[in-house]
Amino acid sequence: ANNTAGLQGFPKYKVANIKDIQSSNCPVYFFTYPLTNEPCFIVDFSKLNNQTNVEFKNPYFGQFAINSKFPTIKGVGPKGSICAFSAICVHLGCQLPAQVLTSSPNLPGLNPASTILHCPCHGSMYKLDEGGIVVGGPAPRPLPIVLLEYDNTTGDIYAIGTNAPYFSKTRPTSNLIYDPNYSYQIPSNPACTSG
Numbered sequence: 001a002n003n004t005a006g007l008q009g010f011p012k013y014k015v016a017n018i019k020d021i022q023s024s025n026c027p028v029y030f031f032t033y034p035l036t037n038e039p040c041f042i043v044d045f046s047k048l049n050n051q052t053n054v055e056f057k058n059p060y061f062g063q064f065a066i067n068s069k070f071p072t073i074k075g076v077g078p079k080g081s082i083c084a085f086s087a088i089c090v091h092l093g094c095q096l097p098a099q100v101l102t103s104s105p106n107l108p109g110l111n112p113a114s115t116i117l118h119c120p121c122h123g124s125m126y127k128l129d130e131g132g133i134v135v136g137g138p139a140p141r142p143l144p145i146v147l148l149e150y151d152n153t154t155g156d157i158y159a160i161g162t163n164a165p166y167f168s169k170t171r172p173t174s175n176l177i178y179d180p181n182y183s184y185q186i187p188s189n190p191a192c193t194s195g
C-alpha cells in the first residue's frame with residue numbers, strides 16, 4: 001500500500017474530552033489510534049512544563065501529502081497546550097513509558113522539565129516540545145504526532161490523522177523482538193498514579 005494514500009484516509013475519532021484531561025493532575029492521557037491496539041498518548045504541556053499556546057515545527061513537513069498543510073503543529077484546547085504522539089518507538093517498536101513521569105519521576109522515562117521521553121529498550125530519546133525530534137539513541141526518525149482537533153462547544157478532542165507512519169520503512173522484517181503486531185498493553189487513565 002501507498003503510505004501517502006493511507007495517511008489521507010485516516011479516520012476522525014473522539015479520543016477524549018477536555019474534562020478527562022482537566023480532571024487529573026496527570027499531563028498524560030492514553031488512547032489508541034488509529035487501530036485499537038496502537039497506543040498513543042495526549043500530553044498537556046501546561047501541566048508538564050507550564051507551556052501554553054504550544055507550536056512547533058512539524059518534523060515531517062513535506063514528506064507526506066497529508067501534512068503539506070501543516071508546516072507547524074499547534075496545541076489544542078483552551079490553553080493551546082494539548083498535543084498527542086504515538087507511544088510506539090520508531091526504532092523497533094517498544095512501547096514508550098509516557099506514564100513514568102509522575103509515577104516514578106526519578107527513573108528513566110519522561111523528564112518533565114526537558115520533555116524528553118526515553119525508550120527503555122535501546123535508549124532512544126524524543127523531545128516532545130520540539131515535535132518529537134530524536135535527541136539521542138538509535139531511533140531513525142522523529143516520533144509520529146497524532147493530529148488533534150478540538151471542539152470548543154463540547155470539549156471533545158478528536159484524532160484526525162498522524163504526521164507520519166508509526167513504523168519505519170527500514171525496520172527489520174525478521175528477528176524482531178518487538179513487532180508491529182506486538183500486543184501492546186494500553187495503560188488505563190488517569191495514567192499517572194502519583195504526583
Ligand code: FES
Nearest residue numbers: 089091092119122
Ligand atoms: Fe526504542 Fe529500540 S525500540 S530504542
